[in-house]
Amino acid sequence: MIDEKMVQKDDKGIFSLTQKGSECAKEIYEKHCFSYELLVSAGIDDKLAQKEVCKMEHDLSEESFQKLKELFKNMNAPRNR
Incomplete structure (x- = not known):
């Protein structure tokens, strides 16, 4: 994760998320x-x-995730009567 610039290590050896790492974590949590x-x-x-969600949150592409979210949103939208 350090190579991907998602975490950084300070002089005391403490790890923390970078901006990129924080954004990635938020995306995974949203998928979860x-x-x-x-x-x-x-x-x-x-x-x-x-159990299944733990697999899905990491393997689901962003494109598929967005399309599923849109489908789910449309299915739950109030219908005009």
Whole structure:
């Protein structure tokens, strides 16, 4: 992660996230939360959903994530009557 400029190490040996690392962490967390809600909404058991989400949050491409978010948003939007 240091090579990818996501973390830095100070003179005391303490690691911290860089701006890039913080942005990456936020993106992964957003995917985690969304994927969990998606799976639970589909009726998947909480324990299994947590396990599956750990895989999805790292492997789901940004393009697929955005399209799924849009689909989920449209499915949950109030319908005009």
